[in-house]
Amino acid sequence: MHLLLIGGGHASVALFERAAAWREHGIDITLVSDHPYLYYSGMVPEHLGGVYSEDEVQIDLKGWCQHTGVTWHQGRVVRMDPTARTATTAYGSTLPYDVAVVDIGAANPSPPKGTAQVTGTKPMHQIARLEAWLRTLPERTSQQHLVIAGGGAAGTELALNIQARIRRTAPRRCTVTVVEPAKRLIPSFPDGASQRVADLFSRQGGRLHTGARVQHRTPTHAVLDNGTRLPCTQLVWATGSVGPPLWQRTPFSCTDQGFVKVVDSLQIPSAPRVFAAGDCAAVDGYADLPRIGVHAVKQGPLLAENVDRMLRHLRDGKPPERAYHRDGLRAFRPYPVAPLILSTGTAKGLWRAGSVWWMRATALRMKHLIDLRWMNRYRLPHQSTWAPLDAVHARSAQQPA
Ligand SMILES: Cc1cc2nc3c(=O)[nH]c(=O)nc-3n(C[C@H](O)[C@H](O)[C@H](O)COP(=O)(O)OP(=O)(O)OC[C@H]3O[C@@H](n4cnc5c(N)ncnc54)[C@H](O)[C@@H]3O)c2cc1C
Known part of the structure; x- marks a missing residue:
């Protein structure tokens, strides 16, 4: 069985804590991200202000992969095919999955013409x-x-x-x-x-x-x-923030701002093997939640738990649909005040x-x-x-x- 992590953002780094146990059960895990380090946004302004060094604001995604037996693949995923269960990178690599977790953040609204140096x-x-x-x-x-x-x-x-x-x-x-x-x-x-x-x-x-x-x-x-x-x-x-370009090239339902719609278990309704978390997703009932790291970080442990249950479910030979939404999976509830x-x-x-x-x-x-x-x-x-x-x-x- 193959678990594919796409992005490695603030929510999905929580999955590293379970990686060794999943590997012991024979699950292959791949992390594909367009950069080997995740910058922790809460510290970035003070990094640029000279308070924190670069090392202090980065999570070493590639290093964590080596440490936990996860395969590292540097690349930008540009398309997903939920029927073939594959993700394709900008360089044309095709990565298969049985379960996928997408945590790629949001995108900046496009700068207007003539502002290439931004x-x-x-x-x-x-x-x-x-x-x-x-x-x-x-x-x-x-x-x-x-x-x-x-x-x-x-x-x-x-x-x-x-x-x-x-x-x-x-x-x-x-x-x-x-x-x-x-x-x-x-x-x-x-x-x-x-x-x-x-x-x-x-x-x-x-x-x-x-x-x-x-x-x-x-x-x-x-x-x-x-x-x-x-x-x-x-x-x-x-x-x-607007939704990332990946969703424009993938047949999942999105909000008007381009964020993929997920149910409160963080699954995509039409593709229950795919979880999406953090800024790239709009959770049913909380679509207007501000795109802040506080919510992505809170989703982390729940995401890890739900992915674990989904993997067990598939290992037991049950169809993924049975795990979808409230049938054994936990529901995300944001902080009432963040x-x-x-x-x-x-x-x-x-x-x-x-x-x-x-x-x-x-x-x-x-x-x-x-x-x-x-x-x-x-x-x-x-x-x-x-x-x-x-x-x-x-x-x-x-x-x-
Ligand atoms: C200057 C600044 C300061 C902020 N300060 C705070 C703060 O103090 N508190 C707070 O709560 N929020 C803060 N935020 C908001 C916060 O940055 C985001 O809410 C948070 O980063 C969202 O986390 P995420 O996991 O969704 O995605 P991200 O942290 O953006 O991680 C996404 C990861 O996916 C990778 N990736 C992107 N696209 C692809 C792709 N197609 N294929 C493969 N990999 C990809 C990226 O390189 C990145 O590693 C701040 C934002 C900014 C800009």
Whole structure:
């Protein structure tokens, strides 16, 4: 029997914990992902801000495969055939499955024409390009300009952390500008939180254009839909989420935004051998859930449990349909309230749940604790380089207030 893991995102890494047991029962497991490392998104803004090293924010997918006897295949899956039970990669490899788990995240809404030189945020590993560029800033002689399209939670957290790093390591060498179509930064947050963050960003030297979108990019400028031309040497695209391209080439039912529809056991109704989790899926009854890692991480253990039951079911010679939806499989229920904590490039974090928010050092400490605790589960035995909690607090405490 063959279990195929596609993507290896924040939900499906939980399956590594069961891989050895499945292998003992003769199940072959393959992980196909387009990158050997999964970037843990919760830590990426502080990585770009200089608080975490690259090692500290990455889960070594290829290393985990070697450690647990899973076959590693680097590739981007572009098509699935639920009748033949195969997945095909961009290079034409065909991978068979008896059970498949798809956890490939969302995609950035396509940047408009002329914006080919863009660093997207999905998949997250593109961020390595931005980190490489930030490292070169202190040596650059010409003035640089970073433009971030999108001032939601992701774009704003990136902007605050990058601005703090530039102030420290390359002051006056680079401007940071956020362009947000709404009238204020992080429009999904309460007014007061949004104002507080905007004040902080401008105090740190950041620039903000609200009520406008980046329309296209010339070699030297980002051009907004209101005609404003912003000098631009780096453009980051953080404009939200749509379904990944894979679903456009696979006969599964999707929402209008292109996310595949799954029932609460995380199975695709028309193909019960296929599970989909994390940002790429819309769970029946919770289709409007925000696309945040908190939900993907919560789905992990349930996904592992349901895949385990499905594998047992098939091993016992039962048809997969019998395992579909509530017949022995567990149902996903999201947290009633999912608080978000944003790092701010200072020693304080912004905690927010619904209309309640505060900005305090304790919020950032809580974030570090949660993030490190989760990441430590995915540290391979030979990886001893990761920072203890106190060291991380100390690094972020060096940021300007
Ligand atoms: C800057 C930023 C900060 C964020 N901070 C937070 C936060 O603090 N808290 C929070 O809850 N959420 C946060 N989010 C949201 C969070 O990133 C996502 O919700 C989370 O990554 C979703 O996890 P996932 O498992 O669905 O997919 P991902 O983590 O995106 O993983 C998908 C994996 O699949 C691979 N892949 C993609 N396509 C294919 C393919 N076709 N074939 C094979 N492999 C493929 C990718 O390389 C990647 O390894 C943040 C997002 C951004 C952009």
